[in-house]
Amino acid sequence: MQLGRVIGTVVATQKHEALQGVKLLIVQPLLPDGNPKGRPVVAVDGTAQAGPGELIFMIGGREGSLVLEKHFTPVDQGIVGIVEELYVAVDAIPK
Amino acid sequence: MFIGKVVGTVVANRRDSRLQGLPLLLVRRVDVDLSELAGTVLAVDTVGSGVGEYVLYATGSSARQTERTNKRPVDAVIMAIIDRWDIGGEVKYHKYYGPPEAASGS
Numbered sequence: 001m002q003l004g005r006v007i008g009t010v011v012a013t014q015k016h017e018a019l020q021g022v023k024l025l026i027v028q029p030l031l032p033d034g035n036p037k038g039r040p041v042v043a044v045d046g047t048a049q050a051g052p053g054e055l056i057f058m059i060g061g062r063e064g065s066l067v068l069e070k071h072f073t074p075v076d077q078g079i080v081g082i083v084e085e086l087y088v089a090v091d092a093i094p095k
Numbered sequence: 096m097f098i099g100k101v102v103g104t105v106v107a108n109r110r111d112s113r114l115q116g117l118p119l120l121l122v123r124r125v126d127v128d129l130s131e132l133a134g135t136v137l138a139v140d141t142v143g144s145g146v147g148e149y150v151l152y153a154t155g156s157s158a159r160q161t162e163r164t165n166k167r168p169v170d171a172v173i174m175a176i177i178d179r180w181d182i183g184g185e186v187k188y189h190k191y192y193g194p195p196e197a198a199s200g201s
Contacts, residue, residue: 008127008182010098012151014142015175016161024096024151026127026180040127042096042151052183062156074141074164074174076157077096 001080003030006054010042018073025050025079027058033093043077044068055083096151097124098177101144105137113167120144120173122152127182138171139164149188151175 008026012019023045029037043058046067050056058064058079065071067078103121118140124132136154141161144150150173158172159165179189186192 008180008187010151010180011178012175013178014144015151016141019175024175026182039132042098044096062160065157065160072160072165074153074157074160074172075096076153076155 001057001059003032003055003057003083003086004028004043005030006050006052006056006079007040008052016074018068018070019044019075022068023048023050025052027056027077027079030055031094032088041077043079044075045079047079047082050079050082055086057081057083096153096174098127098180099123099136099138099150099152099173100125100131101146101148101150101173102135103146111168114169117163117167117169120146122150122171122173125149127180127187129188136171138173139169140173142173142176144173144176149177149190151177 004027006025010024027043028040031037056079064078065073065075099122102123105119120140122138124134138152152173154171158169
């Protein structure tokens with residue numbers, strides 16, 4: 001799983017039927033110190049409660065589709081939780 | 096999933112029998128500011144997208160999780176045509192109106 005921050009939303013009306021009613025969010029993956037890691041990706045929101053600006057964690061790969069009610073969905077990033085507090089050991093922060 | 100721009104179509108008559116009938120499109124990954132990123136993939140289209148459209152595509156084993164690609168040798172699938180996206184409340188792309196700066200600039 002991967003820490004990330006929700007930075008935007010995506011709207012698509014023409015999509016796979018299993019994605020109807022599913023929230024699509026743009027997420028910037030983060031390093032432990034809060035700096036960005038790579039470029040933003042699009043993830044489905046399994047919590048249905050994440051919104052722009054929030055710190056979340058998400059799951060990648062085929063397991064990303066497990067956050068939805070219908071598992072048989074072409075999804076490779078899914079938001080599984082919203083982070084309230086984060087503690088990071090000083091030596092875990094990349095220099 | 097990644098945001099991609101459809102940049103081409105592929106014609107291939109000689110292909111694996113399990114790929115028969117699947118439309119193949121060339122998709123270039125793009126950033127949220129519409130700049131192009133490294134990485135162009137061949138993806139199976141499930142939503143009827145065309146050249147020039149911005150789409151969402153999934154890669155890896157997730158790409159097999161559609162009725163059309165189930166148990167077929169596919170590792171990238173287009174599953175949505177994007178109407179718009181925004182970053183921090185600012186519209187970066189809109190299918191019909193374009194991004195605000197592009198509409199005023201050109």
